[in-house]
Amino acid sequence: MKICILYQHYLRPGDAGHNRFNDYARIWSGLGHKVSVITGQASYMTGIKAPQYHGRFCVREVDGPVDVYRMYVPDQANESFLRRGASYLAFALSSAWGYRGLDRPSVLLCSSPPLFAGLGMLLIRRFSRVPIVFEVRDLWPESAVATGVIRNRSMIRLMYALERRCYAAAQRVNVLTDAFREDILARGLADPAKVCFVPNGVDTEQQRPELRSERLREELGWAGRFVVLYSGAHGVANRVGQLLDAAELLRDRSEILIATVGSGMDLEPLRREADRRGLTNVRLHGPRPREQMPAITASADACAAVLQRNDTFRTVYPNKVFDAMACGRPIVLGIDGVARDLVERSGAGLFAEPEDPRALADAILRLSDDRSAAEVMGCRGREFVTQNFDRNRLAMRYLDVLQSVARDY
Known part of the structure; x- marks a missing residue:
C-alpha cells in the first residue's frame, strides 16, 4: 500500500x-x-x-x-x-x-x-x-x-x-x-x-526509566536537586509562567529545581521574567534534540504538564504526559479533563488546578517530601502506558x- x-x-x-x-x-x-x-x-x-x-x-x-x-x-x-x-x-x-x-x-x-x-x-x-x-x-x-x-x-x-x-x-x-x-x-x-x-x-522501548543518567544531570546542573521537568512548547496556551509562580512559592526549598526544555514565543519573555524575579530555582534550557529527550525525561525526578485554564483543554492528552509515564516519572498535572482522568485512573501522579501556583507548589512538595510514594506513582504510570498506549x-x-x-x- x-x-x-x-x-x-x-x-x-x-x-x-x-x-x-x-x-x-x-x-x-x-x-x-x-x-x-x-x-x-x-x-x-x-x-x-x-x-x-x-x-x-x-x-x-x-x-x-x-x-x-x-x-x-x-x-x-x-x-x-x-x-x-x-x-x-x-x-x-x-x-x-x-x-x-x-x-x-x-x-x-x-x-x-x-x-x-x-x-x-x-x-x-x-x-x-x-x-x-x-x-x-x-x-x-x-x-x-x-x-x-x-x-x-x-x-x-x-x-x-x-x-x-x-x-x-x-x-x-x-x-x-x-x-x-x-x-x-x-x-x-x-x-x-x-x-x-x-x-x-509513546514508544515504550525508546522511552524507559533505565535511561536516567547522573552524568546528564550534572551537565544540566541538576545534581543534588529534586528536579521537576516541563518539556514542550512555551506558548500562549501552555501558560508556562505558572511554573515560575510555583517556583517563587518554593524559594525556601533549595533542593527543588523547576526545569523546562523546549521553545516557543514565550521562552525569551519567561527567561527575562525569571531573571527579574531572581528565581535561582528555575532553569529554562531551551530546545534540545529529540534524540536526547528520553534520557532527559528519565533523568528528572518528576514531570509537570500544564496548560491554560480553559474548558477546551479538558479534551486533550498532551504528549508529555505519555512520555513521563513511559519513563516512570510521577506527574504534576495542571490540566483538567481527560488528562486528569488518565493520571488519576493510572495512579501516575497528582492533579493541581490549572493556573493555581499554590496547588502546583503543594503537589511538587508532596512528591519531594515522599520520594517512595513518587517512585510508586512512576512505576504505575509506566505499567499503565505500556499496557494501553x-x-x-x-x-x-x-x-x-x-x-x-x-x-x-
Whole structure:
C-alpha cells in the first residue's frame, strides 16, 4: 500500500518536537508499505528554516525508507501570530503543489492542527480522487478561539467553515481522545460510523526509566536537586509562567529545581521574567534534540504538564504526559479533563488546578517530601502506558484503519 502523510511538522533528525509520525512512518515502512511525507521546511519548535532550504520551494529528502518532501513556508514563523498564520497558509498551498509530483497513493492521511493543512487536503482532493483519513489532534478552530489566538469574527467563521469541509471530504476521521469524538458528534460534523479512535501514545522501548543518567544531570546542573521537568512548547496556551509562580512559592526549598526544555514565543519573555524575579530555582534550557529527550525525561525526578485554564483543554492528552509515564516519572498535572482522568485512573501522579501556583507548589512538595510514594506513582504510570498506549500497537491499529479506507474506496 502507498501511504501519503500530509503533516506540516514532520521532524528532521535532531529536531525537537513530536515524533509520532516519524515513528508511524518507520513502522509502516518496515512492514513493506511505501510511505511518503509532505511537510514544511521550518522547525516546529523554533519556526526557523535550516540554511539548505533557503530559496528552495521543494526539497526531497530520505528518512530511512521514507520519502520526505519539504515544502516552502516562510522563515521565522514563531516570531508572531501573523507570521505563524502566513506559514500555515503557505504550507496549504505548497503542499498541494508538492503532491502533484507524487504517484497517486492508496490513501492520504492529513493531520490537523494546523487546520490549514486541511485546506491543502481539499486542494489535493480537487485534482486527485484519493481516499482521505483526516486526523484531529486538537479541536481547531475551537482551541485557537478559546485562547484568543484568533479574534477576528470573519476569520473565525472562515475557519469553522473550513473545519466542516474537512470532515465532509474525508472518508474517515480519526480523533486522539474520546472527548474529541463527543464534540464532533454533538456538533453534527460527522456520522458516528465515520469517526474512529486511535489515540496518541509513546514508544515504550525508546522511552524507559533505565535511561536516567547522573552524568546528564550534572551537565544540566541538576545534581543534588529534586528536579521537576516541563518539556514542550512555551506558548500562549501552555501558560508556562505558572511554573515560575510555583517556583517563587518554593524559594525556601533549595533542593527543588523547576526545569523546562523546549521553545516557543514565550521562552525569551519567561527567561527575562525569571531573571527579574531572581528565581535561582528555575532553569529554562531551551530546545534540545529529540534524540536526547528520553534520557532527559528519565533523568528528572518528576514531570509537570500544564496548560491554560480553559474548558477546551479538558479534551486533550498532551504528549508529555505519555512520555513521563513511559519513563516512570510521577506527574504534576495542571490540566483538567481527560488528562486528569488518565493520571488519576493510572495512579501516575497528582492533579493541581490549572493556573493555581499554590496547588502546583503543594503537589511538587508532596512528591519531594515522599520520594517512595513518587517512585510508586512512576512505576504505575509506566505499567499503565505500556499496557494501553504503546505506540507500536497503536501503529498497527492505525494501519488497519488506513487499509480499510483504501480497500473500501
